[in-house]
Amino acid sequence: MEKKYLFSPGPTMLPPEVLLKMAEPIMHHREPEFEKIFAEIREGLKYLFQTKNEVLVFTSSGTGAMEGAVSNILSRGDKALVIRGGKFGERWGEVCKAYGIEFIPIDVEWGKAVEPESIRKALESDPAIRAVYTQASETSTGVRHPIREIAEIVNRYEDKVIVVDAITGIGVFDIPMDQWGIDVVVSGSQKALMLPPGLAFASLSEKAWRLVERSNLPKFYFDFKKELKSTKKNQSSYTPAISLFVGLRESLNMIRKEGLEPLFRRHEKLAKATREAAKALGLGLYAPDSPSNAVTAVKIPEGIDGERLKDLFFERFGITVAEGQDRAKGKIIRIAHLGYYGRLDMVMVISALEMLLKEMGHRFELGTGVRRLEEVLMEF
Amino acid sequence: MEKKYLFSPGPTMLPPEVLLKMAEPIMHHREPEFEKIFAEIREGLKYLFQTKNEVLVFTSSGTGAMEGAVSNILSRGDKALVIRGGKFGERWGEVCKAYGIEFIPIDVEWGKAVEPESIRKALESDPAIRAVYTQASETSTGVRHPIREIAEIVNRYEDKVIVVDAITGIGVFDIPMDQWGIDVVVSGSQKALMLPPGLAFASLSEKAWRLVERSNLPKFYFDFKKELKSTKKNQSSYTPAISLFVGLRESLNMIRKEGLEPLFRRHEKLAKATREAAKALGLGLYAPDSPSNAVTAVKIPEGIDGERLKDLFFERFGITVAEGQDRAKGKIIRIAHLGYYGRLDMVMVISALEMLLKEMGHRFELGTGVRRLEEVLMEF
DSSP states (O other), rough: OOOEEEEESOOOOOOOOHHHHTTTTOOOOOOOHHHHHHHHHHHHHHHHTOOOOOSEEEOOOOOHHHHHHHHOOOOTOOOEEEESSSSHHHHHHHHHHHHEEEEEEEEOOOOOOOOHHHHHHHHHHOOOOOEEEEEETTTTTTTTOOHHHHHHHHTTTTOEEEEEEEEETTTSSSHHHHHOOSSSSEETSSSTSSSOEEEEEEOHHHHHHHHHHHOOSSSSSTTTHHHHHHHTOOOOOOOOOOHHHHHHHHHHEEEEEEEEHHHHHHHHHHHHHHHHHHHTOOOOSSSSSBOOOOOEEEEOOOTTTTHHHHHHHHHHHHHEEEEOOOTTTEEEEEEESSSSSOOOHHHHHHHHHHHHHHTTOOOOTTTTTHHHHHHHHHHH | OOOOEESSSSSSOOOOOHHHHHHHOOOTTTTTHHHHHHHHHHHHHHHHHHSSSOOOEEEEEEHHHHHHHHHTOOOTTEEEEESSSSSSHHHHHHHHOOOOEEEEEEEEOSOOOOOOHHHHHHHHHHHEEEEEEEESSSTTTTEEEHHHHHOOOOOOTTEEEEEETTTTTTTTOOOOOEEEEEEEEEEETTSSOOOOOOOEEEEOOOHHHHHHHOSSSSSTTOOOHHHHHHHTOOOOOOOOOOOHHHHEEEEEHHHHOHHHHHHHHHHHHHHHHHHHHHHHOOBBBOSSBBOOSSSSEEEEOOTHHHHHHHHHHHHHHEEEEEEOGGGGTEEEEEEEEOOSOOHHHHHHHHHHHHHHHHHHTTSSOOTHHHHHHHHHHHHH
């Protein structure tokens, strides 16, 4: 018997209730029953995004919504400010490049959060910057960027917007869109939303919609204006991933039932316990100063082969953790705790980590990690 | 008890085997097991598309692949020839417009197939035309266009390609991509592939890949070149709709087991029997001369309210049929028979049609349609 466990920051483990709901015979997307589901989803997403704005849903990977947040917001000649502190920050730059948008990168050391001050200066020195593109939680490094502070800076300008990739942020920690004045929030289904990959989300402030009105970059499938019109009729512009929508209704209901405060508190608890357990095992954290509660990036100790550790997780315990990407490859493993995860899930993964590290020659006392984990879990 | 039946041309009814497979715990898309599934899918799609070329898979609605077939194939200054004989033909024009591509429409009366001669003339008179965009099966009218003949004409040119939206063609009737020299074929998952919506497909000939090399239109998520690179490593460029991929492996296996010839023959049988049954009930066909075997568009007889008929299908029998779109609204109903449909499914829908037409005052002898259906089914 081989049980399998996902501790990757997307896809994440899924509630069986959601899986079974999606396995029901498929319905037609123009039926009143589906439109009722669509209406419920709209309300559930507004609750989750903490916004009065509509949240658009696209059948695509999260990257599709990122592309839309460039092609719908910007116009030829606009410049973008791109916070690059990891693989997903780099992706903002790549999308800009694909659309011929000149972007100014703010390169942040991997594992560190961006300094808001650097953004203030950049905006001051170049009036052609129309939008600041950032992550709420940089999945590749486990860093949380100071969105509230960045939004405050951008909000001083009438004609500039902040665009936040919150793909591993939404549903994990507090990012109140309206309260903080965030102009664009994008997200994806396979993270805290407890669904398979295949849906992407985008929500826009009034200020952002004004930029959409003047945007002249080409777009079709990810046309935000057209999708807003359809959304208001409880429809998608094109045939949607019906089964994922049906699952989304379920997972949004689960989130609503738990409530945002307890949801964020649960993620904080799991994340803090994971970080403390790693430290108790003598492991360093890749993002010690501003860690994201979505995923913990743990440094591989000297003398241990990181890729081998990741492979052994799967071979010995059926556990998928994520390795480091690009310049972090071989240096870290990333343990996710966003979405359908409880306290005892973290016990499993830390216990497996202990057994593997012991086998690979790392020196520590067996049980130390789990003990520290339990201590932190009991504090909450 | 209320049983429900889909006779819409997408989404279509799904095999329970496929639904259950997709409800299994989700796996990670970078696991060797998923890459094995991906490799099987590549082979299965090549078999289905009858091509040696790779078939790219995108997490999106079919429209996403249509957009990609414009933004990857064409370059600024290129012109497109667009066959517009229905709603989906019009969509090719809309995509071109979104990308600033000038297109020459060949407007075909709804319900008729395009005359290949008109394409020959258009290509002759305007050397700037780089690509001919058409449907194999125009879902909105139930027409089948003469793809083989169009491909023959386009193939006379070294520098021009034929792009076929085969979203309701692939897996329904014979469209041998390589043999006929079709340059681009796009399709979607919720049709003959017996899956929920959410995946789109695109396959390109060598000639088409040469155009991709020089294409300078912006693209990111639907970047064919990048996706080809990933595909060859049994990966998607961005997190794919994993559960749909898992289902796709199953449905491709089912198709392979049935075999292409029997698959096309089954669709031909169901389609012909449906058409004959409609005629036996005194109903006209919207596309009598070149009907598609994917969907039968039946004319609503004088004095019968078409929308009411469609609504009654659902209210009385739990059956979803499609109504006419745009200029065909209220004039036709469309009964689909593509994908997971057998002979007795058609008996159900024709029987329901009889009972509803009788109730609504159409004059005919009850049972006439089903009798004719049975006769045709028994001929095969």
